[in-house]
Amino acid sequence: QVQLVESGGGVVQPGGSLRLSCAASGFSFTTYGMHWVRQAPGKGLEWVAFTLFDGSNAYYADSVKGRFTISRDNSKNTVYLQMNSLRGDDTSLYYCAKVSDWGLYFDYWGQGTLVTVSS
Amino acid sequence: EIVLTQSPATLSLSPGERATLSCRASQSVSKYLGWYQQKPGQAPRLLIYDASNRATGIPARFSGSGSGTDFTLTISSLEPGDFAVYYCQQRSSWPLTFGGGTKVEIK
Numbered sequence: 001q002v003q004l005v006e007s008g009g010g011v012v013q014p015g016g017s018l019r020l021s022c023a024a025s026g027f028s029f030t031t032y033g034m035h036w037v038r039q040a041p042g043k044g045l046e047w048v049a050f051t052l053f054d055g056s057n058a059y060y061a062d063s064v065k066g067r068f069t070i071s072r073d074n075s076k077n078t079v080y081l082q083m084n085s086l087r088g089d090d091t092s093l094y095y096c097a098k099v100s101d102w103g104l105y106f107d108y109w110g111q112g113t114l115v116t117v118s119s
Numbered sequence: 120e121i122v123l124t125q126s127p128a129t130l131s132l133s134p135g136e137r138a139t140l141s142c143r144a145s146q147s148v149s150k151y152l153g154w155y156q157q158k159p160g161q162a163p164r165l166l167i168y169d170a171s172n173r174a175t176g177i178p179a180r181f182s183g184s185g186s187g188t189d190f191t192l193t194i195s196s197l198e199p200g201d202f203a204v205y206y207c208q209q210r211s212s213w214p215l216t217f218g219g220g221t222k223v224e225i226k
Contacts (some may be wrong), residue, residue, distance in 0.1 A: 044220045045157075045220075047215040050215070061214045067124075068138045080193040095162055097162075100165065101170060102169060102172065103169070104210035106208075112162065
């Protein structure tokens, strides 16, 4: 069965950096694009970033463009989110999600990793 | 950026009743709209893709309709496990965007 396990969250000061990881299993990782989606405490969902199956291209929300970088290592079945210049409004639960077979939807999600930006 | 507006914000209904949730896009997304269900403490679950297609394993009481800018998610007869927050999401153009959500609560 498909499993996505995020890690790397924690508490970081404003202006700091953090790298999130998402280990995937149970599907052919090298043939699927992957997303990061976040959810601030008590708030709705916000798409963050997407990487193509081979890492050749990436897309970002305007709110993180220039600060966050999505990447993947297909030899390790892992997708990453490098987050720099973190701000208070980046505080969220960060989910990785697999792109669906029917286009740019999210058909499998991890349980999320919490990032708190606070001094 | 395409803005998705969901209404109502909260829907108070009883088990067995019909739920009708709306999602309106700021510009046409053609048929490229999906719906998700999220329960407290859980990740979202894809219910509907491309406006009207049920995702794998989704019960037939969930149905979607619409195209262009106006979309509807209908739950024909609410079961206890259906009380949750529902989000719409468009894949028509970058950046991908979600609506603000509709909470379906027990009346």
